[in-house]
Amino acid sequence: MNMKIRGLKNTEHDFLADMLYEAIFISEGQDPLPKEIIQDKSLSKYVDHWGKDVFDIALVMEVDGQPVGVIWGRLLTHENSGFGYVNDSTPELSMAVKSEHRSQGIGTKLFKAIMQRYREIGVEYLSLSVDRANQAKKLYERLGCVIVDSTETSLTKKVAL
Numbered sequence: 001m002n003m004k005i006r007g008l009k010n011t012e013h014d015f016l017a018d019m020l021y022e023a024i025f026i027s028e029g030q031d032p033l034p035k036e037i038i039q040d041k042s043l044s045k046y047v048d049h050w051g052k053d054v055f056d057i058a059l060v061m062e063v064d065g066q067p068v069g070v071i072w073g074r075l076l077t078h079e080n081s082g083f084g085y086v087n088d089s090t091p092e093l094s095m096a097v098k099s100e101h102r103s104q105g106i107g108t109k110l111f112k113a114i115m116q117r118y119r120e121i122g123v124e125y126l127s128l129s130v131d132r133a134n135q136a137k138k139l140y141e142r143l144g145c146v147i148v149d150s151t152e153t154s155l156t157k158k159v160a161l
Contacts, residue, residue, distance in 0.1 A: 001063055003106070005113050008050075008058035008070065016047050016058060019070045022096035025131040045080055046072075046094050055091050057117050061106050069097035071110040073118065073126060084129035084156050086148060091118060093128040095136075107139050115143075119161040127158045 008016060021038050038044060050056055058072035073091040076082045084092045093114065097106050118126060128145070130137045131154050145157035 002065070003109070004062045005059050005109060006062065008060055008072070010051065012060070012067070013047070013050055015060075015067060016050060016070065016072065019096040020047050020094065022098065023094050025134045027131075027133050042083075045076065045082060046074060054121065055123075057091075057114060059110055059113050059117070061097070061101075061110055063101060063106075068101040069095070069106045069110055071095040071107075071114045073114060082129070083154065084127045086125065086127040086156065086158050089123075090125045090127045090158065091123060093126050095128075107136065108143070111139070111143050115159070115161055123161055125158050125160055127156060129154050129156050131155075 017038060020043060021035055024033060024037065024043075026032055038047075050058070053075060055073065055075035058070055060067045061069040071093060072095075073093045075088075075091045076085055077088050078085070082092045095107060095110060115126065127148070128140065130140060137155060140157050140159070143159060145159040147155050148158045149156035
């Protein structure tokens with residue numbers, strides 16, 4: 001298995017949108033949400049007008065030449081805050097790995113790579129939101145993310161770079 005991390009190509013906006021849908025956590029036994037949910041403003045802000053800001057960074061994991069996962073970050077302001085919003089200077093991450101490629105270390109590799117990219121441009125912290133039932137929260141804990149806010153169903157985490 002040949003793994004390679006690369007930047008998102010300008011022609012891959014549809015892939016990013018598909019992976020935004022993949023990133024929506026659905027508990028086991030629940031019906032999936034309709035694909036159109038990603039057009040809702042609460043979600044579309046994560047991909048709309050992608051690449052227009054220096055803080056729009058997306059890294060793709062290819063396995064044997066095929067994209068199987070992506071991690072991306074975007075700086076959202078208080079007026080347009082996302083689910084993992086911390087402040088106006090902390091980019092918020094989203095990540096998705098196709099189900100058949102999970103639990104193979106891809107998420108860890110992507111997370112470490114995007115941390116390095118943001119470190120290179122002088123960012124001090126990254127944030128994210130994770131559902132309390134999502135097993136990915138263990139990955140985030142291993143990588144140094146700490147809880148900064150919580151709701152009944154989700155955790156907002158922050159990691160220092």
